[in-house]
Amino acid sequence: MLPIQILIIDDEADVCSFFRRLLTKKGYEVTTATNEPDALSALAATRFSAALVDLKLPDTDGLTLLQAVKARQPACEVIIMTGYSTVKTAVTAMQLGAYEYLEKPFEDIGQIEELIARAVAHENRPQGEQVRDEWAEVAAAVGFRVGTALPMRRLVSLAHKVAGKNINVLIQGKTGTGKEVLARFIHAASNRADKTFIPVNCGALPENLLESELFGHERGAFTGASQTRRGIFELANQGTLLLDEIGDASPMIQVKLLRVLETGEFMRVGGERPIRTDVRVIAATNVDLEEAIREKTFREDLYYRLNVVRLEIPSLQQRQEDIPDLAAHFVRQFNPAAHLAPEAVRMLQNYSWPGNIRELANVMRRAVVMCPDDTILPDHLSSRLQTAVGQAASALTPGTGIPGAAEFLQASEQLQEQSSGANPFEKLTAPELERLLSALRGIETTVLSAMGLHGATASPRQGLKETETEAIRNALNLCRWNITEAARTLGIGRNTLYRKIRQLGLSR
Numbered sequence: 001m002l003p004i005q006i007l008i009i010d011d012e013a014d015v016c017s018f019f020r021r022l023l024t025k026k027g028y029e030v031t032t033a034t035n036e037p038d039a040l041s042a043l044a045a046t047r048f049s050a051a052l053v054d055l056k057l058p059d060t061d062g063l064t065l066l067q068a069v070k071a072r073q074p075a076c077e078v079i080i081m082t083g084y085s086t087v088k089t090a091v092t093a094m095q096l097g098a099y100e101y102l103e104k105p106f107e108d109i110g111q112i113e114e115l116i117a118r119a120v121a122h123e124n125r126p127q128g129e130q131v132r133d134e135w136a137e138v139a140a141a142v143g144f145r146v147g148t149a150l151p152m153r154r155l156v157s158l159a160h161k162v163a164g165k166n167i168n169v170l171i172q173g174k175t176g177t178g179k180e181v182l183a184r185f186i187h188a189a190s191n192r193a194d195k196t197f198i199p200v201n202c203g204a205l206p207e208n209l210l211e212s213e214l215f216g217h218e219r220g221a222f223t224g225a226s227q228t229r230r231g232i233f234e235l236a237n238q239g240t241l242l243l244d245e246i247g248d249a250s251p252m253i254q255v256k257l258l259r260v261l262e263t264g265e266f267m268r269v270g271g272e273r274p275i276r277t278d279v280r281v282i283a284a285t286n287v288d289l290e291e292a293i294r295e296k297t298f299r300e301d302l303y304y305r306l307n308v309v310r311l312e313i314p315s316l317q318q319r320q321e322d323i324p325d326l327a328a329h330f331v332r333q334f335n336p337a338a339h340l341a342p343e344a345v346r347m348l349q350n351y352s353w354p355g356n357i358r359e360l361a362n363v364m365r366r367a368v369v370m371c372p373d374d375t376i377l378p379d380h381l382s383s384r385l386q387t388a389v390g391q392a393a394s395a396l397t398p399g400t401g402i403p404g405a406a407e408f409l410q411a412s413e414q415l416q417e418q419s420s421g422a423n424p425f426e427k428l429t430a431p432e433l434e435r436l437l438s439a440l441r442g443i444e445t446t447v448l449s450a451m452g453l454h455g456a457t458a459s460p461r462q463g464l465k466e467t468e469t470e471a472i473r474n475a476l477n478l479c480r481w482n483i484t485e486a487a488r489t490l491g492i493g494r495n496t497l498y499r500k501i502r503q504l505g506l507s508r
């Protein structure tokens with residue numbers, strides 16, 4: 001059998017000879033290059049299984065060389081060698097197709113040997129063989145459905161690779177896309193997996209409470225602080241901390257976070273002694289932090305500390321092919337015997353999912369409850385979804401009349417005929433009432449736009465803010481201020497609800 005060929009590209013002769021000795025002992029054949037021309041002629045002469053490429057070279061850079069290797073020998077796996085200051089570029093290299101990165105100075109020889117063996121095995125797998133996803137087991141263990149959409153698979157593969165490194169991660173994505181699930185996956189795939197994972201919502205608590213939640217407080221630090229209390233940075237020591245809704249952290253909290261990220265030390269509220277902590281920080285946000293920096297509501301230095309790796313989760317609409325699998329997953333979770341009829345799946349695929357996976361999970365939970373047997377039909381999906389899909393369909397068919405009018409009038413006439421003076425709508429079930437309500441709203445919109453054409457104005461109604469306040473207050477009262485339930489009823493995320501409660505000044 002021919003020996004396995006490895007290429008080392010590094011301008012430091014010591015590094016080249018270190019790898020030559022190490023890898024020759026393991027039976028590999030090693031070629032070294034200290035500059036770009038030598039590297040290119042080596043690539044022209046020999047077929048390599050793996051190449052170790054230094055990120056900083058005098059005549060070129062690692063990213064250019066990565067592209068040169070991949071253009072000439074696409075199967076050759078590239079491992080980037082980097083110092084701490086260039087870790088971010090190394091992560092970019094992985095996004096561009098590098099297999100892994102290795103941090104200098106090299107500390108664990110065994111780990112290097114194992115990494116090279118893995119890269120070589122990956123390159124040498126039989127042609128056409130389906131590569132088993134390295135991350136599949138961890139994802140399954142934390143209930144993380146990755147699906148088949150390419151952007152999501154790439155993201156998870158990168159998340160899995162950086163999970164084992166001691167670097168901060170910033171997860172960006174719209175509400176309900178699964179930022180917390182991804183953070184749990186990273187924790188579970190890291191060497192901190194057997195330690196604590198603590199999520200904390202920076203937008204849910206008033207500044208002082210959040211400060212003492214994060215950093216703890218000394219006895220007597222403020223009125224009511226009758227005991228010394230450890231904060232999350234102490235409790236999550238050696239584990240992972242998820243700073244959710246980081247964009248909502250106040251300027252004071254931002255300063256304190258920056259300090260602990262820079263020095264690994266913090267002080268309890270009212271404390272005088274710095275406390276060391278070893279916490280891996282993952283931050284998540286659904287706002288554009290770069291815009292927040294421009295608006296001066298978010299510190300740029302903190303952003304750079306958090307954003308060593310940025311993982312941007314696609315919205316559900318951007319990964320439409322995954323809707324059937326995710327929907328089936330949630331249906332099974334709520335009723336293992338139930339399944340979705342093909343027409344129901346089509347309806348799910350035609351909807352825009354502004355609340356992303358959380359909304360899909362909620363719609364499935366409801367559908368399972370509404371479905372009398374085990375086959376979920378379009379009728380069992382929420383009225384909001386039916387209306388949205390129906391309206392989209394009628395918009396495509398001109399001249400179909402006022403949306404919802406026929407349905408509403410027919411139902412209302414039938415009920416009036418059968419009623420004996422009492423409120424006829426009381427006879428309807430909750431889903432039927434919801435369907436009628438959305439039909440009514442459809443009529444209202446059409447009538448208002450017709451009035452506009454005639455120059456007529458409708459009598460004043462509540463403004464947007466009052467309507468929103470009323471809807472949120474009703475939901476909260478209905479759910480006895482159970483935030484999770486109320487958020488589900490409103491079809492928004494828990495974090496969003498917390499924020500709204502603060503913004504609108506609502507209280508029990």
Ligand SMILES: Nc1ncnc2c1ncn2[C@@H]1O[C@H](COP(=O)(O)OP(=O)(O)OP(=O)(O)O)[C@@H](O)[C@H]1O
Pocket residue numbers: 143144145146173174175176177178179180181182244286357358361493494495496
């Ligand atoms: N890929 C996934 N596989 C399985 N369940 C998922 C996935 N993504 C999201 N979910 C489910 O959807 C819901 C919302 O997920 P999560 O809380 O992680 O979203 P988020 O982006 O953090 O939301 P927010 O922006 O409101 O904080 C949860 O119930 C979660 O279990």
